[in-house]
Amino acid sequence: MAELPKAYEPKEVEKKFTRKWKESGIYKARVVPGKQPYVIVVPPPNITGSLHMGHALNWTLQDVLIRTQRMLGKEAFWVPGTDHGGIATQNVLEKKLAKEQHVTRHDLGREKFLEIMWQWYKDCGNMILTQVEKMGWALDISPENVRFTMDEKRAAAVYECFKQWWDKKYIYRGKRMINWCVRCNTALSDIEVEHSEQKGKLYHIRYAGADGGKGIVIATTRPETIFADAAVAVNPKDDNYKNLAGQKVKIPLTDRIIPIIEDEDVELGFGTGALKITPAHDPVDYVIGQRHNLEAISVISDKGKMINCPAKYLGMDRDTCRKETVKDLDAAGFLVKEETHDNAVGVCYRCGSAIEPYLSEQWFVKMEELCAPVIKAAEEEELKFYPSRWKTPFLNWLKNIQDWCISRQIWWGHRIPVWYCTSCSKDGLTFTADKQGNKQITKISFEHGAKPLVSHDKPAKCPSCGGHDFVQDPDVLDTWFSSALWPISVFDWPEKTKELEYFYPTSTMVTGYEIIYLWVARMVMTGLDFTGKLPFKDVFLTSIVRDKTGKKMSKSLGNVIDPLDLTEKYGTDAVRFSLLTQAVLGKDIPYAEESVVGSRNFCNKIYNASRFILMNAGDIKGPLKMPAKPKELADAWILDRYNCALQTAKEQTLKFNMAAASNALYHFLWNDFCDWYIELAKQRFETDREYVVSLLVNILYGTLKALHPMMPFITEEIAGVLKPLTGSDKEFLLQDSYPLHDETRFNADAVKKMELIKGVISAARTVRSEFNVPPGLKLNISFKTEDAGELKIITEHADYIKLLCKIENFSAGKTAVKKPKSATAVFSNVTAYIELEGIIDIEKEKARLGKNIISAKANIDNRRARLSDERFIKNAPPEQIEKVKTELAAEELKLSSAQSALKDLA
RNA sequence: GCCCAGUUGGCGCAGCGGUAGCGCGUUCCCUUGACAUGGGAAAGGUCAGAGGUUCAAUCCCUCUACUGGGCACCA
Numbered sequence: 001m002a003e004l005p006k007a008y009e010p011k012e013v014e015k016k017f018t019r020k021w022k023e024s025g026i027y028k029a030r031v032v033p034g035k036q037p038y039v040i041v042v043p044p045p046n047i048t049g050s051l052h053m054g055h056a057l058n059w060t061l062q063d064v065l066i067r068t069q070r071m072l073g074k075e076a077f078w079v080p081g082t083d084h085g086g087i088a089t090q091n092v093l094e095k096k097l098a099k100e101q102h103v104t105r106h107d108l109g110r111e112k113f114l115e116i117m118w119q120w121y122k123d124c125g126n127m128i129l130t131q132v133e134k135m136g137w138a139l140d141i142s143p144e145n146v147r148f149t150m151d152e153k154r155a156a157a158v159y160e161c162f163k164q165w166w167d168k169k170y171i172y173r174g175k176r177m178i179n180w181c182v183r184c185n186t187a188l189s190d191i192e193v194e195h196s197e198q199k200g201k202l203y204h205i206r207y208a209g210a211d212g213g214k215g216i217v218i219a220t221t222r223p224e225t226i227f228a229d230a231a232v233a234v235n236p237k238d239d240n241y242k243n244l245a246g247q248k249v250k251i252p253l254t255d256r257i258i259p260i261i262e263d264e265d266v267e268l269g270f271g272t273g274a275l276k277i278t279p280a281h282d283p284v285d286y287v288i289g290q291r292h293n294l295e296a297i298s299v300i301s302d303k304g305k306m307i308n309c310p311a312k313y314l315g316m317d318r319d320t321c322r323k324e325t326v327k328d329l330d331a332a333g334f335l336v337k338e339e340t341h342d343n344a345v346g347v348c349y350r351c352g353s354a355i356e357p358y359l360s361e362q363w364f365v366k367m368e369e370l371c372a373p374v375i376k377a378a379e380e381e382e383l384k385f386y387p388s389r390w391k392t393p394f395l396n397w398l399k400n401i402q403d404w405c406i407s408r409q410i411w412w413g414h415r416i417p418v419w420y421c422t423s424c425s426k427d428g429l430t431f432t433a434d435k436q437g438n439k440q441i442t443k444i445s446f447e448h449g450a451k452p453l454v455s456h457d458k459p460a461k462c463p464s465c466g467g468h469d470f471v472q473d474p475d476v477l478d479t480w481f482s483s484a485l486w487p488i489s490v491f492d493w494p495e496k497t498k499e500l501e502y503f504y505p506t507s508t509m510v511t512g513y514e515i516i517y518l519w520v521a522r523m524v525m526t527g528l529d530f531t532g533k534l535p536f537k538d539v540f541l542t543s544i545v546r547d548k549t550g551k552k553m554s555k556s557l558g559n560v561i562d563p564l565d566l567t568e569k570y571g572t573d574a575v576r577f578s579l580l581t582q583a584v585l586g587k588d589i590p591y592a593e594e595s596v597v598g599s600r601n602f603c604n605k606i607y608n609a610s611r612f613i614l615m616n617a618g619d620i621k622g623p624l625k626m627p628a629k630p631k632e633l634a635d636a637w638i639l640d641r642y643n644c645a646l647q648t649a650k651e652q653t654l655k656f657n658m659a660a661a662s663n664a665l666y667h668f669l670w671n672d673f674c675d676w677y678i679e680l681a682k683q684r685f686e687t688d689r690e691y692v693v694s695l696l697v698n699i700l701y702g703t704l705k706a707l708h709p710m711m712p713f714i715t716e717e718i719a720g721v722l723k724p725l726t727g728s729d730k731e732f733l734l735q736d737s738y739p740l741h742d743e744t745r746f747n748a749d750a751v752k753k754m755e756l757i758k759g760v761i762s763a764a765r766t767v768r769s770e771f772n773v774p775p776g777l778k779l780n781i782s783f784k785t786e787d788a789g790e791l792k793i794i795t796e797h798a799d800y801i802k803l804l805c806k807i808e809n810f811s812a813g814k815t816a817v818k819k820p821k822s823a824t825a826v827f828s829n830v831t832a833y834i835e836l837e838g839i840i841d842i843e844k845e846k847a848r849l850g851k852n853i854i855s856a857k858a859n860i861d862n863r864r865a866r867l868s869d870e871r872f873i874k875n876a877p878p879e880q881i882e883k884v885k886t887e888l889a890a891e892e893l894k895l896s897s898a899q900s901a902l903k904d905l906a
Numbered sequence: 907g908c909c910c911a912g913u914u915g916g917c918g919c920a921g922c923g924g925u926a927g928c929g930c931g932u933u934c935c936c937u938u939g940a941c942a943u944g945g946g947a948a949a950g951g952u953c954a955g956a957g958g959u960u961c962a963a964u965c966c967c968u969c970u971a972c973u974g975g976g977c978a979c980c981a
Binding site for chain 2: 006007008195202218219220221222265266267270271275276277278282283284285287341343344357387389390392393396397400513548550581582584586587588589590592594595597598600601602603604605607608609610611612613614615616659660663666667674675678679762765766768769770772773774775776806862866869870871872873874875876877880883884
């Protein structure tokens, strides 16, 4: 042991255990009838991704829970998998193809493109999982255990869900105003649209009367859509526009005549009070349009280009067209005014482009029936959120929900399992040739007669006409559709597997709050709908890891920290621990590299404490049992502190408060165990070595066990080294035993006594330090106290004090001989006189005592005032009054000691 | 606009009815055989502001001011 390095070196240790754990399959979970399972399904990362700090935090939290529960004796199963990631993944590959091969997916065609996507999945799809090992996460990533949202079993679940919902008429196709991303070229659901506040302009535009009159001035932020106008609307209650309804105006820059109508949805007082109605490009206008039977004219294509408009603007990009239109309106005298206007613009959550409200036929899931039981579960708190404040927004969202648009016009994803007979559905189908000349279905219109056949595979025969030629719906499902099924699909639902029966419902869902609606809500919907059971009861919403200034980490800001770089530099345990100590429930983490340094130092502290204990164990033979009884005060005290730390660590972990859990262990080990107990134990190695070592080893081992879920490598490494002393040769994870605190070992009396000794020592040390007493110099100190109890404690533990204060001559009594050149220090009812012949600086000591006198006086005044307040005496609990009295006495002692010391110096 | 969080020493954060703690940083002393990735000590805060409840408020209530976040069709 002596030749071991002085500092902990994580690299080799991590390598060793990573290999060992992989080979031993230590992370595998099995169906064990009768044993209680604990299950977390991993939020499947997109296959585009590499690991970022968010994962590092999130997955470490899951890992701590899994390991803890396993050590608590449960069959803990952490289910791994990846997500195909729909639009996000397709975007990444499209960009890659454009950059490397200068081709679009349309150049390649659907089939070829999908081939490339699948190849990507095979090559890189599990990339993120290989990073799992480096983080020490207890996840069994052997290929047969890793699920993928688009593999065969998951596809079966997706089909079953679609089929059941179709049969229940939850799934339907409808023509609606949906959110369209002109860049990704697909519909999006409402929650996939993010709103960003943008400084825009409100343009006031005059629509001249059709009869040549003055007409009306409208206000709009989107002048390029005037070509799609079907009317101008005013509020019937608007006194400025009385009796205008029925009049006609002309759209500027065109010859088109539209009516003025009245509608209550027009807000009084906004803009000019007159609203142009563009049913095809605005959700509100669409509703108004339907009410008034207005035509919906599209002037912006699915690619964001102008159509159905004056020739000049045809084919123009929507943004360019806005500028041009404004210019032309101004030139022609129609532009009345421009004012700045802040506007919340909807943008695509995947690419950030402005969302276009777009009228089209899409697939939807009806939400009403699916949401009702979710609302009930959340309201009755069968489904619980940590932190709980998410309950309200969750419920609000569910209660105001719109039907879920599930069709996406991309290629990467689960294809909608709907087929059309080319002869029966002929009128509702539109085909065009793709770039390869293959006939491709481009539009399906139920309105025009497309008849759906829901089937996983191509149907053999058309049930109505007997035809054999079918085409499949070209759209794919929202990627969240398969994610929604994750807690059941990972166990191969709809098959009735024994895993499903044993491991479902899962226990805890650990995920970021940013996907509470996108994902969490929908998992609960499917779980309740298909199994009648909540997929999980606890939702632990984790924080966002930000940069040290509190900004979100992003590639564009260049403030991204790679967790793997940090593990290289400081070791995995340090990275994990630094995240955990900051993981306060409901609080984002501003992450600075300094915090890993702190945790790295902690690893080193653990390592060196262990090294020291081992060194002093010498030839003692294990296994060493935890002594049944404390022999000395310090033993009783450290056992109390140890117990307390274990209790806190466990309780807080199970309450998802990892910061409290990890900090309890950190401070116990460093401050109590190392700074005080080991220091005091040093003097007992000569006299009582075996006993002290037994206590040290067992407390250390128990602490390592409690730390293991947080720092798996270093704890296991040291446990291995301690093996001859502990006799434990099983890995912590296989021991099924979390170190339990022991009620009999709480010892308030010992804690109180030890606090006195620590306080006295600290007071004396302060004097040493303030007068720069050379470290080698041993002092003569006399302690004086009239408190018999405290005197007894001091006297009985003179050796503690002598050791830690470096005392040559120690005396304690009710009175004490104070040498003239002494400094005075007070703690509780004990006054210490520290001889400083030749060292003491009289002026300095006077100043010090003067300061003490001032503070003591202030404290005395404060306590006296309180004690003389009869309302306080009448109302405060007796123990509180006692406390203040004790404090008063202590302050009075401090004052009188300082005063008399000052007198002696004069 | 509505809702929710936050505002505590230089910085980052805990705490939460009995006048404040941690980590980092700062200053001083120390290579005392586990650890300088260390030890000992010190300085530094009227707990955002104003009211209220209470014997007592950083902690509970109300309002205000900032800072984040969620939701919302205001063109």
